[in-house]
Amino acid sequence: MKLWGGRFTKPTNQLVDEYTASIQFDKKLAAYDIKGSIAHVAMLAKCEIISEDDANEITAGLKAVMEKINNGEAVLSEEHEDIHMNVEKLLIDEIGPVGGKLHTGRSRNDQVALDMRLYLRDALMDISQLVANLQEALLKQVKENKETVLPGYTHLQRAQPVLFAHHMLAYVFMLQRDVERLGGSWKRVNKSPLGAGALAGTTFAVDRQFVADELGFDGICENSLDAVSDRDFVVEFLGNAALISTHLSRLCEELVQWSSAEFNFIELDDAFCTGSSMMPQKKNPDVAELVRGKTGRVYGNLIGMLTTLKGLPLAYNKDMQEDKEGMFDTVETLKGALALFAPMMETMDVKQKNMYEAVRNDFSNATDLADYLVGKGMAFRESHAVVGEIVLHCIQKNKYLLDMTLQEIKGFSSIIEEDVFAYLTPEAVVNARNIAGGTALNRVEEQITIAETNLTETEHRLARWAKKIEPLT
Numbered sequence: 001m002k003l004w005g006g007r008f009t010k011p012t013n014q015l016v017d018e019y020t021a022s023i024q025f026d027k028k029l030a031a032y033d034i035k036g037s038i039a040h041v042a043m044l045a046k047c048e049i050i051s052e053d054d055a056n057e058i059t060a061g062l063k064a065v066m067e068k069i070n071n072g073e074a075v076l077s078e079e080h081e082d083i084h085m086n087v088e089k090l091l092i093d094e095i096g097p098v099g100g101k102l103h104t105g106r107s108r109n110d111q112v113a114l115d116m117r118l119y120l121r122d123a124l125m126d127i128s129q130l131v132a133n134l135q136e137a138l139l140k141q142v143k144e145n146k147e148t149v150l151p152g153y154t155h156l157q158r159a160q161p162v163l164f165a166h167h168m169l170a171y172v173f174m175l176q177r178d179v180e181r182l183g184g185s186w187k188r189v190n191k192s193p194l195g196a197g198a199l200a201g202t203t204f205a206v207d208r209q210f211v212a213d214e215l216g217f218d219g220i221c222e223n224s225l226d227a228v229s230d231r232d233f234v235v236e237f238l239g240n241a242a243l244i245s246t247h248l249s250r251l252c253e254e255l256v257q258w259s260s261a262e263f264n265f266i267e268l269d270d271a272f273c274t275g276s277s278m279m280p281q282k283k284n285p286d287v288a289e290l291v292r293g294k295t296g297r298v299y300g301n302l303i304g305m306l307t308t309l310k311g312l313p314l315a316y317n318k319d320m321q322e323d324k325e326g327m328f329d330t331v332e333t334l335k336g337a338l339a340l341f342a343p344m345m346e347t348m349d350v351k352q353k354n355m356y357e358a359v360r361n362d363f364s365n366a367t368d369l370a371d372y373l374v375g376k377g378m379a380f381r382e383s384h385a386v387v388g389e390i391v392l393h394c395i396q397k398n399k400y401l402l403d404m405t406l407q408e409i410k411g412f413s414s415i416i417e418e419d420v421f422a423y424l425t426p427e428a429v430v431n432a433r434n435i436a437g438g439t440a441l442n443r444v445e446e447q448i449t450i451a452e453t454n455l456t457e458t459e460h461r462l463a464r465w466a467k468k469i470e471p472l473t
């Protein structure tokens, strides 16, 4: 007999049971569901909607059910559709009819919204921590390779040299925005929908704030219809996750390129690479490729959720059950990627000499020669043209700017002096970009300080969250 079987005259078609059930995947919410129920029961007793004795019995029963689910003793069945009704059924089996009082003043609609928020709160916390760990791993490489110069690219053509540390810090700041976005989402996730009932509220004089406080929420959802219909917080999370994936994927692409023989700028640690079944010499950056590849499913989950919500009338619709698998998948995909990424970056070997050689054997100091001429009084547009001719000359002679003699270079402009050579070394070129946010060493050091302050702030924020998220019962 179904928990809602009263008004039905025959059993549900088995295919319907199978098709509408969510227990196969929403069993992941079991611990959150029970945690929410324990808070709900405490509130029912406090508001004298059920007796203290009944509440104690139900709470003990819920804990027993949790234990049975954890040790695999509990049978979760499609016949009972989802985690909420399976838990209720198990509770009634455990303690008898008094278990039937648990669902007083509550609907699965506000219950499932609650469980989703509790789950996502943990996920936000874990993922923020993992992003911070990656930032730290990147900062370690930054500090170990502070003066390493490598070509900076635009259009994937060598453009101007930059410090390797500067390049890595760009990712540290991208990830910083990601962490801050997760922090912004937290505020909207951390509100309690319980008390909204099916859609309109409940006739019982429940204390919504009490439940919210019990569960560490910052407040309650203001409108019962919105409380049960809102999945913005899921979309927001999936959107934030999509951006994190974008950032990781861009870094992946650079790692794949840099570890090729063509670039030969880095070597990933053996522990983070795999081999080929056929070609004995191969060492493939599989992790970076797969993280890049999995970006597809993370984007897909975002589009899927938006599409499911599009055009849904208020309030709850069964369509919304589709909110779970994509969210779980994104949480797990992201956690998997981030957990690997930090140690992979930390153990990466940076081939400083090869990077330097690439800068030295290139024209990426051409802008500096043009700027040098401007310093001697020439208009930039004219100096641009003069340097263009010098570069063409060098290409024809198979040499670089620093290989020219003073005599030779003076042939293009007599205002060029001996000091030009010191002006054009990779170190000088980098350190000439001495403006806030620039690639000069002292400016990179400023960025390291900012990044470290940001990390401390994240740490404090996560500590505040942890206090609200007590360990699950």
Ligand code: ARG
Pocket (backbone or CB within 6 Å): 022, 026, 082, 083, 108, 109, 112, 316, 318, 320, 321, 322
């Ligand atoms: N399994 C459902 C879901 O995930 C729970 C809410 C069901 N509510 C209902 N009225 N059928 O959305």
